[in-house]
Amino acid sequence: MNERLNLGNGFPPSAKGLPAFSEDVIRPGGGKALPTSTAFLFACVGLLLLLGGITELWVSNAKVALSLTLSSAVGLVMVIPGCAAGMAANRTGNPPDDIVTLIALLVVGCGLLAMADQWAQRSYNPLSYLLTAFVFGAFTLTRLRPAHLFAVAALLLGADVFLAYIRHGAGQAIQQTLLSDGLCALIGVPANLRLWRLDQQQRLSTLEALADPLTGLANRRALERIAEIGLRYAQRERRAVTVAVLDLDKFKSVNDLHGHDVGDSVLQLVADGLRQFAQRPLDCIARLGGDEFVIFWFDLDIEQAGRLGRELVTSVGTRPLRLPVGTAIQPKISLGACSGVPHGATRLDELLRLADRALYQVKHESGNRALVRSIPGSIGRVVIGHNFRISRPYEPRQGEVAKAPRSDDARPR
């Protein structure tokens, strides 16, 4: 896994009182998760039924074989919801709501299996069915790691054999282990491992789609999704948010003097340094392109934003970056931000524009400073900059158009 692929704390975000947060919110385009593994699971269960029926026919008789196939079909009914719930849990990152339904299904399923076995005059051992349910369902439900999965499966298997040995002797125990549990384990465990791998791959690709490839920070898409949630929550709870736009000063000259690769390293090192400033749940730090970064701070009012902004600018500007090529570079950064309690119509784009204007002012005044404006209409004090200067909230002058402040600003609006 890409080591840089770390979208930081709070990714995916979680905050007390937030509505159940689904990865669908951050998965680009939404979409169904794990379609391949669902098909694979059904194929495995079908194969299990077939093999179970054939082997019982081989060692017993048609009536018993039919019983096993029927009881396996009932097993299917109780296992599939378990798997579906497990996949849903994996997809959303939340425990399934229908866990009670699942347990009820397991109980009813076991009862039906017992009846089917009674009908075929066979001894009934619920553990073998529970093992089937476990190997197909429990792994996806509990997100067990493969080592744990094998350990629990081995324990269940051991208990099953032991019970069969006590009740029916060695012959029956071996037969049961080889045929019933063995088949379950042979098919169920790899099926779950495959689900696990697919799940990992999907998580990785979801992360990749939301990360900036150079720095591993969030990209614009991830920022938009997190900010959307943060703004909604802040508005409901009347909490302040701060959106800061950061831009390295004279970064072009780093590229020109040392080359593009060194420029890339500088961006990575600066990104690493910035991470510590967005550590709380729902904070998000993103690179939008070039040398431009954005931080969304949840629950940070204008005074705190001013202090943090100053700290950030000082931190970046006073720590020489040691580059892999042996050079040390001392970048400087400028920060423009807006802060306040959002209202119903507040959108990230609007906050980015406000922050951009503050940044423009900082750059205009020779840079390497932080300037925070208040969101118009929001409660609180107004502007805190590098030297805690207080001024009025930004009001567009008559005739001023809401456009990107620099002609070379490539950020799409």
Ligand SMILES: Nc1nc2c(ncn2[C@@H]2O[C@H](COP(=O)(O)OP(=O)(O)OP(=O)(O)O)[C@@H](O)[C@H]2O)c(=O)[nH]1
């Ligand atoms: N190394 C590197 N450079 C990039 C990347 N993307 C954009 N750039 C360069 O970053 C520079 C951005 O410069 P600007 O922000 O426009 O200007 P600046 O020199 O930083 O000047 P001010 O922002 O006005 O202080 C340009 O030279 C781009 O070519 C990248 O991924 N890697």
